[in-house]
Amino acid sequence: MRRNYRLLILLFPVIFWLVCFFLIPLMSVFAYSFIERGTYGGVRWNFTLENYQRLFDGLYLGILWRSVSTATVATALCLLLGYPFAYYLARYQPKWRNVLLLLVVIPFWTNFLIRTYAWILILRTEGVLNSLLAFLIPNVQPLELLNTPIAVQIGLVYGYLPFMILPLYASLEQLDLGLMEAAQDLGASPRRTFWHVTVPLSLPGILAGSMLVFIPTVGAFITPELLGGGKVSYIGNVVERQFKSARDWPFGSALSFLLMCIVLVGTVLYFRALQSSEDEMRT
């Protein structure tokens, strides 16, 4: 009995906090997505499905597609850069390994706005990249990269690369080198060993890293705003505009609810894939 009493004391604050300040707010945004927009930026409490119908407008489907494909490309690029990096790091001499890992983590602890802003300095017309180009190749046309989808893509890869490297490193570091040697001793080529032994064994890291990159990038708001100059719309900016300048809260709520659904579907798929990769390893 006393044990139950103690458990209740430990759990009460978190349950209270989560219900009041997380679950009820989520329900509130869900409720907002079904009501009408008022004339002066307010709302009218009449039930409507119009906000969801608008989502299937060509315009918003296009924006949705751009967000999802940009996040997918960002995830793929992070994996492409991060996998060989983590692989090499996991085999580096232990003395220096932690220092190198620390160097990966430092940018992650730095303010995201500033890390994104740094790319403005690099990419703008009179920026570092163009100065460098002009120095290397005289009379070259400066590249107009800032405020384009390419800049957004670079910014997203930059912002979330550490999220890919860390889980990859964690799973590659635990990898039993003996298994790879065994595969090679039994006559597998290095390439075959890599694809049939190393990759499947590091699958949990690949999945975790992909999820950690995909989820924040699909709803990204700062990067498109600063590096895209607000000229290219992504779902995050559109949501922001509904709440700040357009004052159409019901539609913004419907959009963010959709965003949450995409992310939750992604999360469920992730756990499924993780489960099946673990099952496979056991057999």
Place this chain on the structure above:
Amino acid sequence: MKRILEINICLVFLFLYLPILAVVAFSFNSGEQTAVWQGFTFDWYAELFADADLWRACRNSLMVAGIATLIATVIGTATALAIERYRFRFREALVRCLYLPIIIPDIVLAIALLTFYVQTRMPLGLTSLIIAHSVFNIAFVTIVVRARLQGYDNSVEDAALDLGATEWQTFWRITLPLIAPGIIGGALLAFTLSIDDFVTTFFTAGVGWTTLSVHIYSLLKFGITPKINAISTMLLFNSIVFILLFLWFREKGARNSSGI
């Protein structure tokens, strides 16, 4: 093959650090607006120290992050203890629900809270910010403290109880000191995330409560000035100090627990 991997390492580090180095370098550049080096100066730092708005924003950030971290550390530690030490019916459901605030995109959490505040007629300001920050901080503190609780064996506690310590004494003198590095680590992580948070703050701050991130954002939207480079460099320096502190506590914790 090894060569390719080495080149990749160098490229990734270049990619990670070139932008940061550019910001630091330009914070000492006396030329305005250009990417050309025009001589060394501390002018931008002087300007930064004279900026009253910036300091007010700094103070606001520290206040929000400090109080939100305190709340999250207490609630998060209690939650971690409950999850790791007890078996109860809704344990799995609680774990899932607990991590939801950090799984969903920050903009969704921000908007959910904004609509909630407006509906409950709660004024936007210090309180609304502290609540918003503690919601995502609780999850991070719980993760770090749970990891710590899983890492040591609780036979030490059983021993204390067997030797006649009361449960209360055991908690204060055995459990708490043992998980302290986890609690401090979690608190430092929460504090950093709070200071850095922009999206949640941007939506739930209201007009009067500008935090450092929101202040920087408005500066960036207004136009790029060398002062921003100076602010960024200061913040970078802070992050490095913080991460070293975090690692030091973790290291110290690891040594303490292995000494027992």
